[in-house]
Amino acid sequence: MISTYRLNNPTSPYLALYRHFAIVVQMARRDVVGRYRGSFVGLLWSFFNPLLMLVIYTFVFGVIFKSHWAGQVGGKFEFAIILFAGMNVNSMFSECANHAPTLIIENTNFVKKVVFPLETLAWSTLGSALFHFLVSTLVLLLISLLARGSVPWTFVLFPIVIVPFLPFIAGMVWLLGSLGVFLRDLKQAMGIITAALMFLAPIFYPMEQIPPHYRDLLYLNPLTVIVEASRDVLVWGRIPNWDLLGIYTLASCLFAWFAFVWFERTRRGFADVL
Amino acid sequence: MSSELLTIAVESLGKKYDIYTQPADRLKQMILPRVGRVIGKGQRAYFNEFWALRGITFDVRRGETVGIIGRNGSGKSTLLQMVCSTLHPTEGTVHVHGRIAALLELGAGFNTEFTGKENVYLSGLLYGIPEGELRKRYQSIVDFADIGEFINQPVKTYSSGMYVRLAFAIAAHVDADTLVIDEALSVGDVRFTQKCMRYLRDFQKRGTLLFVSHDTGAVTSLCSRAIWLDAGRMVMDGSAREVVEHYLAVQHAADRASLGESVTVRASVAEAGAVTNGATMVSATMPVDVVDPRQDVLNGAATRNLVEVFDFDAAQISNEFGAGTARIVDVQLLDVDGKAHQLITGGEVADLVIEAEALEVIEAPIFGFYVKDRLGQRLFGDNTYVSYCDQPVHAQPGTHLRAHFRFRMPVLPSGDYSIDVALATGTQENHTQQHWIHDALAFRASESTMRHGLVGIPMHAIMIERAGA
Numbered sequence: 152m153i154s155t156y157r158l159n160n161p162t163s164p165y166l167a168l169y170r171h172f173a174i175v176v177q178m179a180r181r182d183v184v185g186r187y188r189g190s191f192v193g194l195l196w197s198f199f200n201p202l203l204m205l206v207i208y209t210f211v212f213g214v215i216f217k218s219h220w221a222g223q224v225g226g227k228f229e230f231a232i233i234l235f236a237g238m239n240v241n242s243m244f245s246e247c248a249n250h251a252p253t254l255i256i257e258n259t260n261f262v263k264k265v266v267f268p269l270e271t272l273a274w275s276t277l278g279s280a281l282f283h284f285l286v287s288t289l290v291l292l293l294i295s296l297l298a299r300g301s302v303p304w305t306f307v308l309f310p311i312v313i314v315p316f317l318p319f320i321a322g323m324v325w326l327l328g329s330l331g332v333f334l335r336d337l338k339q340a341m342g343i344i345t346a347a348l349m350f351l352a353p354i355f356y357p358m359e360q361i362p363p364h365y366r367d368l369l370y371l372n373p374l375t376v377i378v379e380a381s382r383d384v385l386v387w388g389r390i391p392n393w394d395l396l397g398i399y400t401l402a403s404c405l406f407a408w409f410a411f412v413w414f415e416r417t418r419r420g421f422a423d424v425l
Numbered sequence: 426m427s428s429e430l431l432t433i434a435v436e437s438l439g440k441k442y443d444i445y446t447q448p449a450d451r452l453k454q455m456i457l458p459r460v461g462r463v464i465g466k467g468q469r470a471y472f473n474e475f476w477a478l479r480g481i482t483f484d485v486r487r488g489e490t491v492g493i494i495g496r497n498g499s500g501k502s503t504l505l506q507m508v509c510s511t512l513h514p515t516e517g518t519v520h521v522h523g524r525i526a527a528l529l530e531l532g533a534g535f536n537t538e539f540t541g542k543e544n545v546y547l548s549g550l551l552y553g554i555p556e557g558e559l560r561k562r563y564q565s566i567v568d569f570a571d572i573g574e575f576i577n578q579p580v581k582t583y584s585s586g587m588y589v590r591l592a593f594a595i596a597a598h599v600d601a602d603t604l605v606i607d608e609a610l611s612v613g614d615v616r617f618t619q620k621c622m623r624y625l626r627d628f629q630k631r632g633t634l635l636f637v638s639h640d641t642g643a644v645t646s647l648c649s650r651a652i653w654l655d656a657g658r659m660v661m662d663g664s665a666r667e668v669v670e671h672y673l674a675v676q677h678a679a680d681r682a683s684l685g686e687s688v689t690v691r692a693s694v695a696e697a698g699a700v701t702n703g704a705t706m707v708s709a710t711m712p713v714d715v716v717d718p719r720q721d722v723l724n725g726a727a728t729r730n731l732v733e734v735f736d737f738d739a740a741q742i743s744n745e746f747g748a749g750t751a752r753i754v755d756v757q758l759l760d761v762d763g764k765a766h767q768l769i770t771g772g773e774v775a776d777l778v779i780e781a782e783a784l785e786v787i788e789a790p791i792f793g794f795y796v797k798d799r800l801g802q803r804l805f806g807d808n809t810y811v812s813y814c815d816q817p818v819h820a821q822p823g824t825h826l827r828a829h830f831r832f833r834m835p836v837l838p839s840g841d842y843s844i845d846v847a848l849a850t851g852t853q854e855n856h857t858q859q860h861w862i863h864d865a866l867a868f869r870a871s872e873s874t875m876r877h878g879l880v881g882i883p884m885h886a887i888m889i890e891r892a893g894a
Contacts, residue, residue: 174550181543260536264529266511267551333452419513420455424448 156415161404164270164321164411171271178271179278186279201287205235205294221357228298235291236385237354237378243284244320244374245345247276251324252331252338255421262421269418270411273324277317284313291385303388312380312391315400319373322403322410329417332424352378370395373403431522432603432633433485433508438517440479440503443472477503478657481517487602490634492648492665494641494672500657501637505529505607508635523602526552528592537581541572541591544580552599562598570594571617590617597624603633622647641669642731642871645768666768673733673767719884730771730836730874730881734758735867747848747860751787754825755780756846756865761831771836771870772883780827781848781860788850789817790859792828795845797864804842804880805835810853836881837870844868 156163168175187193212218212234213227220233254272261267288309296302331337352374353361361369369375376399380391445451450471457471478500485491493501506512507519509527535544545566549559567576570590575583583591596604604625625647628634638644644651644665651668653661661668737756759776760769769775779792793808809828820826843864849856875881 173556174547177543177547177550181539181547185538258536263506264511265527265548265551266509330452333448335448417452417455420451422512423443424445424451 156411158412158415161408164318164325164407167268167270167411168274171268171274174268175271175274175278178275179282182275182279183282197283197286198290200283201235201239201290202294204238205231205290208234208238221359226298228294232291232295232298233382233386234355235287235294236382237352239284239287239291240316240378240381241349241352241354241374242287243280243316245349246280246283247320247324248327248345249341250276251327252341254324254328255332256425259425262418262425269421270325270414273321273328273414276324277321280320281317288385295386303384303386305384305388305390308384308391309381312377312384312396315396315403316377317403318407319403322407325407325410325414329414329421332421333417348372348374354378430486431484431520432487432489433522433635434518434520435481435483435504435508436518436520438478438481438504438507438519439515440477440500440507440512441515442475442477444475445472476657478507478654479516481654481659483652483659483662485633485635487633488629488631489650490629490636490648492644492651492668493635493637493654494639494644494651494669495654495660496676498656499654501654502529502607503657504654505605505635505637509605521603524553524600525603525605526596526599526601527605527607528589528596529605529607535580535588535592538579540579541570541576541583544591545576545595548595549599552595552601554599566594566598569597569620586617593621593624597628601632603635604628605635607637608639640871641673641733642869645669645731646729646871670767719887731871732769732771732834732837733869733871734767734769735869737866744863745861747858749859750785750850751781751783751790751820751826751848751859753779753781753846753848753860753862753865756844756862758844758866758868769834771834771873771881773834774831775834777830777832777844778827779830779846779848780825783820783822783824783826785822786819787859788819789813789852790820790826791849791851791853791856792826792830793847793849794830797843797845798879799841802879806845807832808847808853814852833883835883836875837873838875838879839871839873841867841869 156166160166183197184194187196190196192199208231209228212230218230220230251273254276255262255269258267258269258272261269261272292302292306327337327341351369352372353369354374358366358369358375358379376392376395380396383389383391443451443454445454454471481500481504493504495501503512505527506529507514508521509525509529510519510521511527511529536547539547542563545563546556546559549562550556554562570576570587570593572583572587572590575587576591580588580591596606606625625634625636629647634647636644636648648665650663651661651665652659653668653672661671739754755778757765757778758769759765759778761774761776763776777794779794781790781792791808791810791813793806793810795806796804798804807830818826844866845861845863846865847858847861849858851857
């Protein structure tokens with residue numbers, strides 16, 4: 152059951168997901184459950200982790216630094232919540248980005264010993280990250296409700312804000328996963344790259360603090376649009392910038408297509424070097 | 426041949442490995458030559474070529490069982506991997522009809538971090554079995570594997586035996602049309618191996634089997650046909666027994682050659698010529714012989730007791746003694762037709778031939794032999810004394826004498842055996858050993874129906890009666 156795709160079709164990345172959905176779910180589930188296997192509270196960690204992170208943010212930024220977001224009013228929790236909304240997006244991204252270069256190398260068996268639809272590994276990696284992301288978002292909404300007494304109605308738009316992000320991440324996993332097989336240095340470089348992207352996105356600071364002529368540059372960071380948009384709908388209660396999201400969706404899909412083609416073209420070489 | 430009858434069609438298949446000194450070279454090779462073509466610059470290759478397999482063509486019909494033999498590195502596993510399409514052929518094509526389940530080398534396909542249960546589901550999905558169907562078969566798979574609580578442990582904690590048990594159990598439950606098995610069975614314990622063999626024999630009735638093994642005994646007993654690969658080329662494709670015999674013979678010659686000798690592969694024994702010199706075979710024709718009534722059953726492919734014979738080699742003799750008026754120059758174990766086979770069958774008539782050269786005048790020579798097991802225990806033996814005591818043979822220097830012992834080879838438990846041969850002069854009670862060779866001939870028995878005892882003797886009859894009344 153080796154899958155072949157018509158690579159000149161831009162929907163081929165999603166066909167991979169559709170065809171092997173059961174395998175993707177199985178792999179993602181095992182990834183999520185496997186991470187907490189043997190621990191005392193198990194899956195609850197995926198809930199406690201973001202909660203404790205939020206407590207730390209509150210203490211450090213709300214109590215010690217007494218940080219204030221430009222134009223922000225409100226109590227100790229306010230800054231932490233704003234920060235947390237951005238950090239969530241970054242966490243999902245960096246979790247996948249840091250894992251991607253070793254994804255294929257760790258699964259040598261799937262390359263050499265069995266007929267495995269390797270392309271699904273990107274989707275299942277994304278699936279497990281998405282799970283944690285959604286739990287974190289739930290924690291965020293819960294804390295906002297408790298700390299501020301309400302949640303902006305715009306949170307219902309959240310899925311629409313996040314969907315454009317997903318092809319980009321999948322594409323990144325295909326690209327880095329493939330390159331990681333041939334360039335073993337990539338794994339080492341990823342830590343610094345994800346850190347740079349985190350600081351070069353408006354996560355710790357509002358876009359308005361950036362000098363105007365640098366702002367456009369910041370939009371080249373794939374995180375920027377999504378961080379801004381998800382903060383809009385989850386924290387500020389604003390309608391996101393649909394134009395930007397539209398462009399982002401297009402770019403994200405094109406990137407995913409390119410990365411998928413790259414992955415499919417280079418995967419023949421995997422077995423030679425693993 | 427119509428295509429419905431073919432399960433596997435392999436056409437001038439070849440696999441080239443490009444050996445890269447570092448992984449980045451593989452990437453350069455994918456990109457730089459194309460860039461080079463575009464900008465019109467010369468290209469350089471970043472690898473060394475190695476053909477693991479080349480020019481392989483064969484068909485497998487539905488229901489056939491084909492064994493693949495060859496030394497390590499001869500391309501067997503590469504071939505199987507291409508048949509299962511885990512490897513892309515460099516040239517040629519492979520067509521496989523129907524679902525194929527593979528049991529490739531140890532550890533194949535399992536994710537070692539997953540538990541056995543998770544691996545069952547994952548492998549099942551990879552074979553294309555829907556999840557609902559998998560849930561139904563799960564218990565049956567677990568029962569077959571029989572690894573107890575380990576099914577809920579990560580596979581990395583498994584012993585190699587448990588690994589194979591689980592892998593085999595899964596492969597047995599996917600309703601495959603073709604089963605591909607690569608030396609996996611050798612690590613299981615006896616009971617599980619028997620279980621697998623029972624399953625395979627049953628599977629043979631409905632499906633196609635491709636079987637790789639170093640155990641030539643298993644290949645001859647299980648397969649009707651065998652393909653012999655050497656250094657990536659197909660050497661022979663034919664009946665399993667024939668191919669195995671040639672394979673063993675050539676293997677043996679190669680082993681000898683590596684010691685700097687040249688050994689010609691004996692296809693059959695040379696004619697006796699002027700050797701017997703007056704000594705007539707006392708019983709050239711077969712006397713009344715006890716044949717086990719189960720002979721036909723026992724010799725069915727499944728239970729045949731194969732005895733693999735290793736050639737006598739004078740240079741290899743390390744342990745010998747004797748007065749030295751005569752010298753044993755050759756020892757062979759032949760089948761009933763007088764042919765030297767690499768394989769004979771337990772329960773069938775065999776002919777042990779001992780040839781000696783007289784160095785001085787010898788009177789009343791006595792030839793004798795012992796068959797010993799691995800532990801050196803003497804199982805049986807005999808000599809020529811009684812048959813010739815009233816008509817002693819004598820030989821001039823330079824003459825060759827050849828003694829035959831024709832007997833029904835007992836069914837032997839699986840294991841290694843050797844034969845001591847000796848030539849003495851004198852009488853049973855008072856004789857001089859002229860030449861005694863320990864372990865002159867070695868052989869190995871496999872696939873035995875014998876479980877207890879040292880040797881199996883033919884039974885005249887076996888019956889159950891109601892006693893009393």
